[in-house]
Amino acid sequence: MSVVYILTVYKEISVTEGDSVTLNINLTEISENDILWECETETALIAHINRAAGHFSTFDVLDGRFRDRLKLDNQTRSLTITNIRTKHAGDYKLKITGGKLSSKAFRVSVYARLLVPVISSNSSKCSSSSSQQNCSLVCSVFNVGHVTLSWFKGNSLLSSISVSDLSISLSLPLEVEYQNQNSYCCVLNNPISKQTQHLDITQLCHTCSDSVHCCGSTEAVIRLVLSALVGVAAVVLLVYDIRSRRAEQDRAQIHSSGGSFPP
Known part of the structure; x- marks a missing residue:
């Protein structure tokens, strides 16, 4: 019995934590062949279809990461991972026994769901020779990974910082004048989603003539x-x-x- 590995093309799939992803491959025309789904990251069999016997089975790896998350489509033989997490990211492939078939393997990237960044006032300083006030702000996010944090003035990028590690806190400062009427916003994004927080200068920055605030x-x-x-x-x-x-x-x-x- 020959074994053919279907590794001709990797299809890139990016999803957000908590969503479901379907490794979609239509094998309805194949008969009398066993189909094996494997997670290459774990080098483990996670699903088996015995078409001759009509058996459709899913399996879990030793650490339990796929428990109650795998579903097989009886018609297309596609595999769905429900409520996906970052630990499920990796490469998935098929093994077709008893025949030769060109198909696709899958590379799945999973990104954490983004929270809205928080803008706070870091300090306020007044010039002794002018009534103008410079307001020091900071935009922050906590426990993030594989993201970019950026300040924008209108559509123009002012500054940004990126991180590839997981569970890291980021902060990005910005200095503006209280009298500035431009539109500022702080944006947190990854390759598939983003969250935006707009700056309200009147709430976070105050003039020195206002004794209550100064x-x-x-x-x-x-x-x-x-x-x-x-x-x-x-x-x-x-x-x-x-x-x-x-x-x-x-x-x-x-x-x-x-x-x-x-x-």
């Missing part, structure tokens, strides 16, 4: 207390000055009255 609550309380103390001290000094002048006037009048007697 001064922290503690500093504002301290300034209020100092102002009150200065006011109280001024009132005390004023009252003391008035009383001192009145006392001096009274002493002058008494002295004047005591120094002259009637004839």
